[in-house]
Amino acid sequence: MKKSHDNTIAAQLLGHIDPHSAGVTPSLQMSTTFVRDAKNALVRPDNSYGRDQNDGVRLAEDVIAALEGAEDALLFPSGMAAIAAIFQALPTGSRVLVQSGIYWGTTKFIGDHAAHLGMDVDFIDTSDERALDQVTSDYDLVFIETPSNPWLKVTDIADIRKRFPNAILAVDSTAATPMLTKPITHGADIVVHSATKALNGHSDVLAGVLCCASKDDLWTRIAQNRQVAGAIIGAFEAWMLMRSLRTLPIRVERMCDNALIFARHFEQHSAVEAVWYPGLASHPHAARVQRQMPDGGGYLMSLLVSGGRQAALDVISKLTLFHRATSLGGVESLVEHRQTIEPHTGIPENLIRISIGVEKVEDLIADFEQALSDHA
Numbered sequence: 001m002k003k004s005h006d007n008t009i010a011a012q013l014l015g016h017i018d019p020h021s022a023g024v025t026p027s028l029q030m031s032t033t034f035v036r037d038a039k040n041a042l043v044r045p046d047n048s049y050g051r052d053q054n055d056g057v058r059l060a061e062d063v064i065a066a067l068e069g070a071e072d073a074l075l076f077p078s079g080m081a082a083i084a085a086i087f088q089a090l091p092t093g094s095r096v097l098v099q100s101g102i103y104w105g106t107t108k109f110i111g112d113h114a115a116h117l118g119m120d121v122d123f124i125d126t127s128d129e130r131a132l133d134q135v136t137s138d139y140d141l142v143f144i145e146t147p148s149n150p151w152l153k154v155t156d157i158a159d160i161r162k163r164f165p166n167a168i169l170a171v172d173s174t175a176a177t178p179m180l181t182k183p184i185t186h187g188a189d190i191v192v193h194s195a196t197k198a199l200n201g202h203s204d205v206l207a208g209v210l211c212c213a214s215k216d217d218l219w220t221r222i223a224q225n226r227q228v229a230g231a232i233i234g235a236f237e238a239w240m241l242m243r244s245l246r247t248l249p250i251r252v253e254r255m256c257d258n259a260l261i262f263a264r265h266f267e268q269h270s271a272v273e274a275v276w277y278p279g280l281a282s283h284p285h286a287a288r289v290q291r292q293m294p295d296g297g298g299y300l301m302s303l304l305v306s307g308g309r310q311a312a313l314d315v316i317s318k319l320t321l322f323h324r325a326t327s328l329g330g331v332e333s334l335v336e337h338r339q340t341i342e343p344h345t346g347i348p349e350n351l352i353r354i355s356i357g358v359e360k361v362e363d364l365i366a367d368f369e370q371a372l373s374d375h376a
Helices: 006-012 055-068 079-088 104-117 129-133 157-163 217-229 235-245 248-267 286-292 309-318 361-375
Strands: 072-076 095-099 120-124 141-145 168-172 190-193 208-212 272-276 300-305 334-337 351-355
Touching: 006 055, 006 248, 055 072, 055 208, 055 235, 072 079, 072 217, 079 104, 079 141, 079 190, 079 208, 079 217, 095 104, 104 120, 129 157, 141 157, 157 168, 248 272, 248 300, 248 361, 300 309, 309 334, 309 351, 309 361
Parallel strands: 095 120, 095 141, 141 168, 168 190
Antiparallel strands: 072 208, 190 208, 272 300, 300 351, 334 351
């Protein structure tokens, strides 16, 4: 049978029909424990206790794995829990290369966890080939985030694979989603998503997911640690995530279309110093984006307002349609002054991070136009 298109996989949830009701929507199974028969044998051999045994969670994992082209997937209660699971499964003293300028929470966790476990960690701008050319060390793990948040740099996954052939390559692809990049096809061993973001896309579920190219020893340790430590997503959250996955392809397509129009409009605006967006021809990694993200530049961008920190804060304060809120990847457009959130990371004071949603793009442009009017 021909492999299904992503749109079909998502909309049909791999063709799942509820076995009990024949419903086209999966049932929500909330039970935490499962019965044994009179001979003390499990009625369902794959269900004994709900810590990591739930039909809905398994189905959501299967759908995400299919979208990523992965052998397996594991859901976690948050994106950071998923990232932590990778590092907690590494041997003490591992050598790790981590991309600099990625989500500050990831950087903080890795730095703190590395010190605790005696890991040797190097932070390098992996989007910069000249910086990579200076690297002479071997690593047990290379961790990258592409596009990066909020610098919107795009690292060449295939190039990293060639440079570090013996390392485990983990890619945080939250800002791309499997609709725009499938890291495993470029050589990644593990793909990470904060499923809270675009995979769910409705700002009402916390979740994280790991996908693997193969069920190797590291993956076995990750799965075992998840089961023992209980880092498990709830059944309801998994059910809500499945609901959202059904519209993931059309949501991402609309968000990308909106984001490109929005970015192009403000790229030459007199009150805007720069727009960082992978879909623009002016992006420093434009050729790389075309190879790695052929179907769109994503929904996330950063806009640098002329006039400095106060000008950026003034613009944000005047927005009436964009929500001033942390997060990204939802159907609603969000805006945030990142230097307020992460002043210690060197982020420009005039940077506004924007997550473009599915609204009418003309409305989004008009909202920013009126907010920028006093700075033009």
